[in-house]
Amino acid sequence: MRIGIDVGGTHTDAVLMDGMDIVSSHKALTSSDVRQGIMEALDAVMLDAHVTATAIDAVMIGTTHFTNAVIERKELCPTAIIRACLPTGSGLPPKCDWPEDIAAALGDHRYMIGGGHLFNGKEIAPLDERALDLAIHDIVQKGLKSIAVAAAFSPANADHELAIAKYLRQRIPDANITVSHEIGRLGILERENAALLNAALGKLAHRVVSNMQAALGERKIHCPFYVSQNDGTLMSADYIARYPALTFSSGPTNSLRGAAILSGIADAIVVDIGGTTVDVGVLAKGFPRESNSHIDVGGVRTNFRMPDILPIGLGGGSLVTENGNRLGPQSVGHRLVKEGLVFGGSTLTATDIAVANGSADVGDVSRVADLDPALVERATVTMHQMIDDAVDKMRPSEEPVPVILVGGGAILVSRELSTASEVIHPEHAGVANAIGAAIAQVGGEVEHIVSYAKINRDDALAAATEEARHKAMAAGADPDTLRVLDMEETTMSYMDDDAARIRIKVVGDLKQTP
Amino acid sequence: MKIIGAEHIKDLCAGAAFLATGGGGDPYVSQLLAEQLLEKYGAATLISPEDLADDAFVVSIGMVGAPTVTLEQLPTEEEAIGALNKYEEITGKKIDAVIPFEVGGGNSTIPLFVAAIKGIPCVDGDGMGRALPEAQMMTFPIYGAKPTPAVIMDAFGNSELLECEDALTFEKEIRAKAVAMGGMISSAEHGMSGELVKRSAIPHTISFAVELGRLLRGHGGVIDAIQDNLFKLFAESDYGVIKHLFTGKVVDSERKIIGGYDVGTATLQGFGSTGSGGSNGARDNAETKMELLIKNEYLVAKIGDRVVASVPDLICVVEQETSRSLNAERMRYGQRVAVYGIGCTHHYRTPEALAVTEPRAFGFDLDYVPLEKISID
Numbered sequence: 011m012r013i014g015i016d017v018g019g020t021h022t023d024a025v026l027m028d029g030m031d032i033v034s035s036h037k038a039l040t041s042s043d044v045r046q047g048i049m050e051a052l053d054a055v056m057l058d059a060h061v062t063a064t065a066i067d068a069v070m071i072g073t074t075h076f077t078n079a080v081i082e083r084k085e086l087c088p089t090a091i092i093r094a095c096l097p098t099g100s101g102l103p104p105k106c107d108w109p110e111d112i113a114a115a116l117g118d119h120r121y122m123i124g125g126g127h128l129f130n131g132k133e134i135a136p137l138d139e140r141a142l143d144l145a146i147h148d149i150v151q152k153g154l155k156s157i158a159v160a161a162a163f164s165p166a167n168a169d170h171e172l173a174i175a176k177y178l179r180q181r182i183p184d185a186n187i188t189v190s191h192e193i194g195r196l197g198i199l200e201r202e203n204a205a206l207l208n209a210a211l212g213k214l215a216h217r218v219v220s221n222m223q224a225a226l227g228e229r230k231i232h233c234p235f236y237v238s239q240n241d242g243t244l245m246s247a248d249y250i251a252r253y254p255a256l257t258f259s260s261g262p263t264n265s266l267r268g269a270a271i272l273s274g275i276a277d278a279i280v281v282d283i284g285g286t287t288v289d290v291g292v293l294a295k296g297f298p299r300e301s302n303s304h305i306d307v308g309g310v311r312t313n314f315r316m317p318d319i320l321p322i323g324l325g326g327g328s329l330v331t332e333n334g335n336r337l338g339p340q341s342v343g344h345r346l347v348k349e350g351l352v353f354g355g356s357t358l359t360a361t362d363i364a365v366a367n368g369s370a371d372v373g374d375v376s377r378v379a380d381l382d383p384a385l386v387e388r389a390t391v392t393m394h395q396m397i398d399d400a401v402d403k404m405r406p407s408e409e410p411v412p413v414i415l416v417g418g419g420a421i422l423v424s425r426e427l428s429t430a431s432e433v434i435h436p437e438h439a440g441v442a443n444a445i446g447a448a449i450a451q452v453g454g455e456v457e458h459i460v461s462y463a464k465i466n467r468d469d470a471l472a473a474a475t476e477e478a479r480h481k482a483m484a485a486g487a488d489p490d491t492l493r494v495l496d497m498e499e500t501t502m503s504y505m506d507d508d509a510a511r512i513r514i515k516v517v518g519d520l521k522q523t524p
Numbered sequence: 525m526k527i528i529g530a531e532h533i534k535d536l537c538a539g540a541a542f543l544a545t546g547g548g549g550d551p552y553v554s555q556l557l558a559e560q561l562l563e564k565y566g567a568a569t570l571i572s573p574e575d576l577a578d579d580a581f582v583v584s585i586g587m588v589g590a591p592t593v594t595l596e597q598l599p600t601e602e603e604a605i606g607a608l609n610k611y612e613e614i615t616g617k618k619i620d621a622v623i624p625f626e627v628g629g630g631n632s633t634i635p636l637f638v639a640a641i642k643g644i645p646c647v648d649g650d651g652m653g654r655a656l657p658e659a660q661m662m663t664f665p666i667y668g669a670k671p672t673p674a675v676i677m678d679a680f681g682n683s684e685l686l687e688c689e690d691a692l693t694f695e696k697e698i699r700a701k702a703v704a705m706g707g708m709i710s711s712a713e714h715g716m717s718g719e720l721v722k723r724s725a726i727p728h729t730i731s732f733a734v735e736l737g738r739l740l741r742g743h744g745g746v747i748d749a750i751q752d753n754l755f756k757l758f759a760e761s762d763y764g765v766i767k768h769l770f771t772g773k774v775v776d777s778e779r780k781i782i783g784g785y786d787v788g789t790a791t792l793q794g795f796g797s798t799g800s801g802g803s804n805g806a807r808d809n810a811e812t813k814m815e816l817l818i819k820n821e822y823l824v825a826k827i828g829d830r831v832v833a834s835v836p837d838l839i840c841v842v843e844q845e846t847s848r849s850l851n852a853e854r855m856r857y858g859q860r861v862a863v864y865g866i867g868c869t870h871h872y873r874t875p876e877a878l879a880v881t882e883p884r885a886f887g888f889d890l891d892y893v894p895l896e897k898i899s900i901d
Contacts (some may be wrong), residue, residue, distance in 0.1 A: 098679040099598035101557050128706050129593050134679070163596045197595040199553070303854075403858040408775055511592075 011065050014448025015051045016072040016264055016441075017044075020344060023444035024051035026059050030271065030449070034058040035441045044075070044218055048225035056229075068520065069226060069235040070244060072264045072447040075218050076211050076254045080112070080308040086210040087156040087186075088117040090149050092142070092178075093202060094125025094161035094170045098134055104160070104202055109309040116210050119154055121145035125170040126162030129459055129509060134162055137170050139177075146181050156186050158209040160202035164191035166459040186212035193255060193314070195457055196511060200304050200313035207310060208255035215254035219247050236450070236486075236520070241315050242267045242297045243453035243517055246486055258307055259316045264446030266291045266298045266317060269414040271449050272436035278412040279401050279430075282442070283419030285327040286341040290320045290400045293414075297495060297517070299406075315455070322400050324393060326419035328360040334388030337396065351377045360422055363389040369424030394425050401429040416442040453495065453517035454481025461509050471497070471512060478516045492518035526648065528636050529567035530559045532734050538741045538849070539733030540632040544655040545838050546852035547821040548629020549591030553598060558633035561601055561640065568636040571621055571645035573718075573727045580620040580718035582647060583611060584664060585638055586631040586711065588676070588698050593707030597679055603710035604638050607677040611712040614685055615673060623647040623721065625662060627729040628655025628821075634710070636730075646730070651714070653726035653763070653869055654838050657785065657820045659698065660691035661881050663871045664714040667724035674698070674713035678705040686713075726869050732761050740847045747847045747862045758866055765867030765896045769825055769832050770814040771795065771844060774859045779818070790816045790855050792863070814863065816841070818852045819886050825863060827900070833865035834888070836872035836881040837895040840864045867895045 011033065016023045022040045026033040036054035041047030048071070056062070079085050091104040104120045105113050123145060124138030149157065157178055161170040171189040178185050188209040194201030219237075226235060236244035240259040250257070262282065269280040276296040282289040292299035298317035305316045323339025327346040330337055337360055342349040349355035351362040352373025358381075364370035366378040366386045405411045410431035415423055416439040427433055438445065456477045460470040479492055496515040528536065537555040541548065562568065576582065585604055587594075612619055622635040622642075627650040639646035651662035665671055671694040677683040684701065688694040694713075702709050716724070736757060743750045751768065758766035772792040779788030792814040814832075817824040822839040825832050833839050841850045844860040872881055873894065879885070882892040 095598065097602075097681070098600065100602075101560060101600035102553070102598045106560060107556055126596075128597065129590075130707075134597070162598075196592075198598060199556075402773075403860070405858060407857055509590075 011061065011067060012448050013052065013055060013066055013069045014072075014444040014446070015048060015069070016261065016443035016447050017047060017074060018261055018443065019074050019078065022047050022051055023441040024055045025438075025441050025444040025448055026055040026061065027445070027448045032438050032445065033061070035438060035444065037441060044221040045225040048222060049229060052225070052229050052231070063230040066231050066233050068233050069231060070238060070447040070450055071222060071235065072238040072260050072443060073218065073257055074261055076214065076257050077259065077307065079211060079214055080207055080310070083112050083115045083308070085214045086112070086115045087213050088119065088154055089156040089158060089206055089210040090119035090121065090154045091158045091160065091202060091206055092121045092123065092145055092174055093198075094123050094137060094174065095198070096122055096124040096135065096138070098126070098162060099198070102199065105206070107199070107311065108203075112308060112310060116206060119149065119152065121148070127164070127167040127170070129163060129166065130461065131167050137173055142174060142177060146178060150182060155182065155184060156209040156212050157182075158188045158190065158202060158205035160190040160198060160205055162198055163459070164189075164201075165196050165457045193253065195313045195315070195513075196459075197304070197313050200311050203310050204255060204312040204314055207307065207312065208253060211254040215251045219251050223247065238264055238447045238450050240317065241300070241453065241455070241515070242446070242450060244450045244486070244520065249485065255314065258314055261443060262289050262291060262319050263298050263317045264443045264450070265289070265416055266293055266446065267296070267450060268442030268444070268446030269293065269416050269436070269439075270296045271445055272416070272438060272442060273412070273414045273434045275412050275414065275434070278414050279405055280414045280416060281397060281401065281423070282417040283415065283422055284325050284417050285343050285346055285419065286323070286325040287321045288324045288397060288400065288419070290322070290404050291317050292404050292406065295495060318404075320400055320404050322396060324360065324396050326359065326361045326422065330358045330360060330363060330389050334385040335392055337389060337393050360389070360393060360419070363393070364422050364424070367424065370421035372421070390425070393422055394427065397423060398427045398429050401427060405429060415439065451517045452482055452485050452487035452520055453515060454478040454483070454485060454487070455513070455515040456481065457511065457513045459509065459511050471514070474512055474514045475516065478514045482516050482518055486521055487518035488521040489518070492516050526570040526731050527567040528562070528570055528730065528734065530562040533558045533562065533633065535734045535737035535741055536632060536730070537737065539735070539737030540627055540629055541849040541851070542736055542740060542840050542842065543653070543729070543733060543838065544628030544849070544851070545821040545840055546818065546850070547655040547657070548851070550851070551630045553594050554630030554633045557599055557601070558637050561637035565637070565640040568640040569645040570648040570730060573647055573649050573722045573725050576621065576647065576718035576721055578717060578719040581617050582621045582623050582716055582718060582721050583608065583619050583712050584625055584651060584714040585622045586625040586634050587708060588711050589702035589708035591630070597706060597708060599708070600679070601637055601641060602681070603677045603679060604634055605641055606681055607675045607683065607710045607712040608638060608642065610677065610683045611673070611675040611715070614675060615715065617715070619644060620718075621645045621647050623725060624650040624730070626650055626652035626655050627726075627733050628652065632730060632733060647721060647725060648730045649721070649725035649727045650729050651725060653729050653871070655821055656881065659695040661885075662691075662714070663724045663726060663877065664716060665691035666877045666880065667720065667871075669714045669716040669720055669724060671713050673715070674711055676701055676705070676709045676711045678709050724871065726871055727762055740842070740849070743847050745845070745847065747842050747844055750847065754864075762869050763838075763866050767833075767865045767895060767900065768862065769839070769865045769900065770827065770863040772814060772861065774855055774857055774861060775813075777855045777857065785819050786853060787819050790818060790852075792816070792861065816863070817888065820852065822852060823886055824883055824888055824890070825865065831890055831893065832898055832900055833895050834883045834890065834892055835886065836868040836877070836892070838866035838868060840866060865895045
């Protein structure tokens, strides 16, 4: 059996699963103490099902710790960045577009040296070892242990990043090093930002992982544990200590993945309705469709692989105004249970409308009996229209799509949606996040820039696929279950020698431990 | 004379993205670079073409190549400054001012920081008034400027002198050089007199782009709310004509790379009176569809079988809800957009200009009909 735990900003959800069956589930407020929170979640689902520690094969944890640390600028280490790019790139040094507060949290330790590659794989310059030596000397003097390494076109040729990391390890054996090609994609500014954030989270990552380990140990659970990443796959405990930033946005991803399992539908739109916002995402082959544009994390521009989510300002706590023609974006949020009409408060919310129109049965229905039926009808139409519009913006084509509703506010939707082929309200939708964590798979991804004038297209794709398979196996995937989830091929305009960027992602099941 | 400082660059880039008619790539890198450099070297001075002395010597400067390359090989000021210094050295002529190739996209920012660093003015104008893919489509060569001598420089300080007979040869030559020299180069070209700038450049486009960007960025909400201001801005500019062509949803976007160009068609469907946005006859009817024909830029707009706007007139697409300009590469199903047609200035309405910029020059078998002569409703 497996346990999935999703530690969100407000709630911690947990679920115990036997294969694809949900044995027990639990929802509680998130504890400020990581260890305590996880132990409580474990106890709740295990006691409920009378299961002992030895029956647990794996524990999967989703966490917002690292996203929150960046947003709140807390627990970030002073971090150096070495970028091999000269003579190009001197006009735009690392962190040149960061908000001041987070730039200050990491400190001003930026080094640009000769090196990096061109789009065609040739060197911009040989790696400037003398300059590297001076940079490392300075880093040692300052006593910095967190170091990000970037080089121009490293997704196409990582030699210089790897060489720098090797020198660093020789000189600073206990350094926590992030090489950008392992974490980001094409676009050096965004990729080095991602590497910087990842390196800055290193210390916190070690602490969070050891707390997680301690919680499991105290409950005598000795099976492997994994943390969910933002692409819907898992990483093992030693991986997360090295790549904490890959957990950014894993919450919406888990909710999407959970919705796929709960509904048994792999291609759909998932509408996750909370108290203040609706997150609309797209499931393609059971995984979230990824965003193609840059993503801001705490004001820093990055190019992580993140799910493509459209948030709209509507939720169970949304205020109803303009005679029912407008809902949100203002919301009473978690104060809904005090301020909503049906809960004895005096604020008209989306939940009150759902109770008044008969689609939900929460609180005291008599408190909304006197509402103007015309207003209730208008507000009901308005919120369905808002969700319909959001689904339409996200669906891949005009074809009606299955729409899966999850989250605490799913009760708001009681009618047909014009964009939907069917509207699905799965059971256990409130803990979709934890289910998504529990069933996550293991994957590997590579990005290459190739010239089809020089290499046959099939050979290029095969080589990239093989490399992605190796990455997945290194992350713990069972080779027999690996499949190509996604292949993206982008031709580069204004380049006439058939230059293309290819990105391949494979996923598979976790290899069972004997 | 006006000045452009670091504080104007975001507005300039937003305006330039609108005038890029769907092309021009992601301007983020050029925006950041210009901000950094204008902060460091001080603001650039803009000079209106009419204020240039007839015998002033003006050189056009900008970057040529694949925008994707600059995502990794970040540009510096050195290539552009190096190319310009080399140009002065080779020709023995002192450059009095620089001028952008095109206002649309990232190339609008380069002459500004070059001007700030060199301590010379940048002409408030450009050679396109929009974005177009090839050098022979610039108004400078159309009205008699010689593209060469041109000096190109790569990121390593390697430079080359180009000498070509005509603009079309120059375009082929410089494109091949860009690929050979790492994918992106800076070019100082089209040296011309102040008198020729007055005759050939589209005037006031840089200061106009700043104003346009200020309107779009300052608003940031539904475009309908600022449509009157947008119309007024264009009506009072050198462009003159602006029309709302369509508001609708992208229902299909089909694209391919052919010969280095991003080629394809996007289909938009009207919302009808029930959707967001007011009723506007054929421009907003649920039954009507608009087709946008794309070759890097939006080149032809059709409603049903009728062409309602075509190159060299500008076809500009913004996201309806945010007033942000929509790059053709980013167009995908479900986006709500508003489409505007803007009349090109008189520079593109002569037979010699139309010969290289009309729809046939891009392989579309149709005649150019000026925007103001087409009735939509």
